[in-house]
Amino acid sequence: MTAMQHDPAYNFAYLDEQTKRMIRRALLKALAIPGYQVPFASREMPMPYGWGTGGVQVTAACLTPGDRLKVIDQGADDTTNAVSIRKFFERTAGVETTEHTAEASVIQTRHRIPEAPLGEGQILVYQVPIPEPLRFLEPRETESRKMHALEEYGLMYVKLYEDIAHNGAISTAYAYPVKVEGRYVMDPSPIPKFDNPKLESGAIQLFGAGREQRIYAIPPYTQVVSLDFEDHPFEPSKADHDCDLCGCGTSYLDEVITDDAGGRMFVCSDTDFCAARQAEGHRGRLSAEDAA
Amino acid sequence: MYVAVKGGERAIDAAHDWLAEERRGDPEVPELSLAQIREQMSLAVNRVMAEGSLYDPELAALAIKQARGDLIEAIFLIRAYRTTLPRIGHSRAVDTGAMRCDRRVSATFKDAPGGQVLGPTFDYTHRLLDFKLAAEGAAPVARQAEPTEAPTPRITEFLNRDGLIQDEAHSDETPADMTRQPMEYPADRALRLQALTRGDEGFVLGMAYSTQRGYGRNHPFVGELRIGAVEVEMEISELGFDICIGEVTLTECETVNQFMGSKTEPAQFTRGYGLVFGQTERKAISMALVDRALRWEELGEENVGAPAQDEEFVLAHSDNIQATGFLEHIKLPHYVDFQSELELVRKMRREAEGSMKEAAE
Amino acid sequence: MRDDALSGGFTDAPVEAARAFRAALEAMACPGSLHEVAGAEAPAPLSTAAAVLLLTLCDGETPLYLAPGHDTQGVRDWIAFQVGAPMVGPSEAMFALGRWDALAPHDAYAIGTAEYPDRSVTLIVEMEELRAEGVRLTGPGIETEAHLSLPETAAFQRNAGRFPLGWDCYFTCEGRLAALPRTTRTEAL
Known part of the structure; x- marks a missing residue:
């Protein structure tokens, strides 16, 4: 039992049950194929695309009345968009909220992984603007999908290598691409590359891109390697x-x-x-x- | 001593209060009623219904009022509301051939059965500000002709009779629904048409215009443009027959386009198609041009690399709710990302300065 | 167990489905972990856990295959009323339900395509017993190793060998469930 009640004008956690089932099925396939972007029929949410609609849908599909939810943006609980999303779930799901990382069972985040290590029993939900790590090398979804299918990631390495050739360093400071379990190259959302090592975690990590209609996931204890070269190893700075x-x-x-x-x-x-x-x-x- | 900015919640509440006050404007001025918006801003209402994909003039008027006249914001309100509505059933495909036309024009024939009906159009108005409208009170009354009971057959059917225009294959297949399934490329024509009919009017107009100026030119004529009411019917399986559940006003445009023929097909006219909720003529014509441009592959035409021929480019960027959300999100805090770039640029500058110094020594 | 189709569904679907899904999510994220679920009573031989999974994940958009033994009129009626999933053969199924042997041949199901590996079946395998012992499991979601009383290993090894293609499994027994995604490596002890 929780002390709070959700607004009876809405279904628990806002989304209708059919929509939740569709998102839930996508989440399970995402966990079964770590790092692969599962298409899902993202719904129009009562907040703008680009402001966390993917993360909100994933959180809504995962929440139970007994959860304790934490929402952060840029690492902070009190940034306006974090406040707004937290308020949305207080109203529509009636769940308890917290600012303490260790107390939270579900954490929705934009752009950061909390400093305190996450563990089993916790779910970290990322808001993702552009889920496709190859997008800025190849804007066509039809092409990037083939590249993932064929595990054809040469273009990504060429880009990183050209960076080194031009600048002496890889010029990607956030949304730094990773390879998950030796198979899929994945965009970790725009977290600073400082956070990349924390992608290997005991928590369940779920990624939601609403506008781009994609869901992907990293199960606990999954290998996540930031792309680099032997002579230019990845540096979380x-x-x-x-x-x-x-x-x-x-x-x-x-x-x-x-x-x-x-x-x-x-x-x-x-x-x-x-x-x-x-x-x-x-x-x-x-x-x-x-x-x- | 530094104190981190707190109180996001209070700031949001205060901003919403201020917004509500601004929305109402000067309280000395009478408040707009939904009926006033619905009746006197009807083309705005139509656009909101078309791009919001929900035919409900009253709700569209409410959205416009709430959005302070920002039509994209109003469309957003309608879309967010629409998503929460349960799907009780599906209507039959409407028969636009049986439309009660308020307006019906063809650019390809001087006259045709059913006649040319100008209807309530801006077309031949001289765009001179009518200062009389600044004064209140006038309720103009138009002369009325006898309504015709005769059907208004489609212009393209005349061409089709002689095989001069490409026949469109009839299909009873249930079309995909982009609001219920993730978009997948290549999209079939039904899905493309769905994306275009709810696409941003300005975007679709710009794409259509680009084809006219030569980026994937396809020589269109408006074969027919018709605006009017059609009945919406639904099959009630318990009853075993269709019943009319209401009517909607639609704008339909069929373009007639040149087609030089291919190895397998003789020269023939082809079609572009636009169908949009409400009186939304600019959008329907634009839609037909873009539809035709996107058909290059099926018609065996050359892809000249024009933007309007690029299905993924057009469909992925036509939705103004997606576009405006993502565009405007860059005003949200990004200081974590910015900080990581700042560190990187500083580091790269230090290293570059170091190596320049070395080179100078 | 109930024999009528009209009862035995969730009484408070949004909350019961949310709890059940969390169990299903954690099961899939941590292969081999056991989870208790409740809230459904379906006609025999459908277990509570399998019925809960159907109510939580399936609807009119998810073609379902019932393997022999589970393809009874009582089960069909209950699913038709409570879930609404269309019944199909193994190759078109998004979900397939039955005992392991009854679900054979196990390569008859969709394993996804190179471009869409997610378009693959989820098998709901009804078990006589389900315990955290027996076959050793390693892979994503498992810190060191886990154990699960799987009916065999060869089929799961073949399935894992096709990664990223493959099917994913839930195992159900009474009110208990566990999962085995295609990423899990299995080893008989």
Whole structure:
């Protein structure tokens, strides 16, 4: 039993049961073929395409009344779109929500994987704008589908290699392509490449692209390798600073401009992670020492 | 001391309150009724019904009011509502040959059975602002002719009788439905027509125009354009016969296009087809031109690489709800991605400066 | 077990289906893991778990094959009323239901195409017993290894060898289910 009730004007978790069944069938095939994009008949949601309609449909298809939902955008629980999506599910599914990563059974995210490791019993739902990793090399779906079928990923390696030849480094900083279980090249959604190593996880990872009508998945403990070359190994990078609020030296940081004289500070993008550290007494360069 | 921005929820609520106030405008000015929008903004209502894929003038009027006249926003409201409606059944294909035409013109014949009927068209209005409309009160009354009871046969059927125009194969196959199945390329013609009829008017117009200017030219004439009401019938299996469940106003356009013939077919005219909810003439004609351009393969024509011949390009970009959502999403926070690019550019600049310095030494 | 078609479905479909799906999702994500489901009572020989899967995943859009033994009038009537899935032969089925031997030959089902490997059947295999012991399972979703009382290994090894093509299985016994996707490697001990 949960304390909250969903708005009786809507079906539980908004979607009708037939739509949920269609999405659920796609999710199961996605888990059975890790990294392969399953087409699904994405519905028009009461929020714009490009704002998480794929993730929202996946979350709606997975939620049970006993779930505790966390929604983040850019790592933060309080960004406006995260607030808006959380509110949508509070109203239509009546589920409890939380900001604490460890307490959440379902986490919907845009652009980040939480810093705290996820584990069994947790589901991470990604909002995906362009699910096709080959799209910017070959815009035609008819062509990229053939390339996946034939495991023809030479073009992707050529692109990464040309990057190195021109710039001395691979110029992809986010949505960095990965190969899943040695078969499908997959777009991990626009997470910074810093997050790529966390794609190997004990949690179930589900990816929803509403406008592009695709669902894909990574089961727990699945091999996920970021594409690279022996002489140019993949490097998960971040700003070379510590968090100015909690002092963490290993978390992904947002850069904040603090004045018009070039002043800036760096803070954890994962707001729950940062707040928890501060509560434990960790301090950064710009922490208010008297904060009680 | 830095404090992270909080209070997204309060900001959203406040923004919605402000939006509601702006939508109403000056309270001294009387509020618009849905009936006023439905009756006096009927072409906007028609566009919202056509691209929203839901024939309900009252709801379309409500959407326009709620959207402050932003028609794409109104279409979005209708689409989101439409998705939640249960499918009780399917109608029979409507018979546009039995349309009660308010307007019916052909560019290919000076006259034909059923006649040329101009109907309520802007065509020959001089586009001079009518300042009398700024004053309220006028309710113009048009002269009325005797309605004709005679049927209005389709113009293309006259050509078909002599084998001069390509026959369209009749099929009872249930067409695919892009609102219930994921889009798959290549799409058959029925699916293409569905995508075009709910596609953005401006996009379809631009594509059609590009064919006229030479990007995949296909020499169209409007064989016939007709606007009017048709009955919608549904088979009630319990009763064993069809009943009329209402009527809808449609705009239908059939173009007649040149076709030079191929190795297997003699020279013949071919068709492009447009069918759109409501009085939506520009859209229906545009749709017919784009439909015809997309048929290059089946008609054995050359693909000259024109945008309007490219099925995946046209169909994947014609939906204004998808397009506007994805376009506008770039105003959402992207600072995580931006930060990762910032770091990369800084790193690449440091390395480049290092190697330039080395080279100079 | 019920014998009438009109009862035995979910009483609160949105919530019961949500719970059942979560079990089905976790089962498919973690091959070999056992999950309890409830909420359906169907005519014999349909198990509760199989009936729950049908109610949760199938409808008028999912052609279903009933293998001999499960293809009874009672089961057909119940599915017609509660699920509405059209009945088809093995090769057209999106779901197939029956005992392992009755589902044979196991290469008669859709395994997807190179471009659409998802267009493949999901087998719902009714078991006398279902325990986390026996055949060793490794692969995606399994941290080290898992065990499941599978009826054999040869067919599953052949199926995994066709990856990314192949079918995927649910195993059902009373109110319990487990899953085995095409990615799982099986090894008899």
